[in-house]
Amino acid sequence: MKIETIGVVGAGTMGSGIAQTAIVAGLRVVLVDVSETTLATSVASLNARLERMVQKGRLDGPSCAAAVQRLVASTDYRSLAGADVVIEAATEHAAVKVAILREIESTVAPHAIIATNTSSISITSLAAALERPDRFVGIHFFNPVPVLPLVEVIPGLQSSSETVDSALQWARQIGKSPIVVSNSPGFVVNRLLIPMLNEAFFILAEGVATAEEIDAGMRLGAGHEIGPLALADLIGLDVCLSIMDVLQKDLGDPKFRASPLLRELVAAGRLGRKKGRGVFQYNG
Structure with missing residues (x-):
């Protein structure tokens, strides 16, 4: 073609x-x-x-x-x-x-x-x-x-x-x-990636570390180019939440439960870079 x-x-x-x-x-x-x-x-x-x-x-x-x-x-x-x-x-x-x-x-x-x-x-x-x-x-x-x-x-x-x-x-x-890839919920990348980002919100909500420290830990300790919370802001918190909800609904596994903090931020309209504020504040 x-x-x-x-x-x-x-x-x-x-x-x-x-x-x-x-x-x-x-x-x-x-x-x-x-x-x-x-x-x-x-x-x-x-x-x-x-x-x-x-x-x-x-x-x-x-x-x-x-x-x-x-x-x-x-x-x-x-x-x-x-x-x-x-x-x-x-x-x-x-x-x-x-x-x-x-x-x-x-x-x-x-x-x-x-x-x-x-x-x-x-x-x-x-x-x-x-x-x-x-x-x-x-x-x-x-x-x-x-x-x-x-x-x-x-x-x-x-x-x-x-x-x-x-x-x-x-x-x-x-x-x-x-x-x-097969037609499976989240396909390959998001089935691996988005639950990891979701776990970062659980860690943040539990006070294990600050947002900056969580992201620094994954950049400096795991070799990631961008931290999970900054990446969630880039993707859009509403998109991350939507994917988590699909994973939980379609796979039926409680391990895919969305973080309440993620859900709360979306409800507040703090969707990430596209709105100027998510986990972090953005100017311009």
Whole structure:
């Protein structure tokens, strides 16, 4: 399958990162969001990141200009009609994703691959909402998308081998290193990572150490580039909580119980970097 144009639905952190990675790799990208304000903010942020790449010598001026020209932003799903792959990158709620995926399916060409960037929701259950579940697959990127090379490709029970092959092809085409994982709650990375972050909240709540000391312990003692609490802030505390709730519900094991402190911070609106405050305070 020749992949030249992709669609990304959802202009938040993940959608913007996927769009940036694809245009730098030479693909045309249609970025769709229902909010014009979100689109404008996302495109401005994306362009600023490209400019920083030029300043750091990671991208030359002409290549940057060409990449910008390959991006189209729209609030109209009909703009996805010519896409070869469309990936949904909306909020981590199944009902929202199903509504978006159905909208995508009603618009795209019969050959197009439809994907979701979900970090924990069952690919098989999402596929069941579509008329052509065989062309649906999970393609899970990691934040920040332009930096981290891993992509989890997750076939649902209904996904065809051709769909999975096309997903792997696209991931490699944009410079990523894909792994194929089973449709199990949390897949591979989040099933290991998010419970570890959740445990950091238990340790913080118990007063075993301060947030700074917990993060320093894992950076200096375990060789992590970023501490677990700072990483939770980067991911989004609401996303971490959502994944923990999915793990507990779908696996039925009490070890996946979300920390009450994590739940409390989310209830307070302290969601991490995107809100300016999570475990830590952020300025700018």
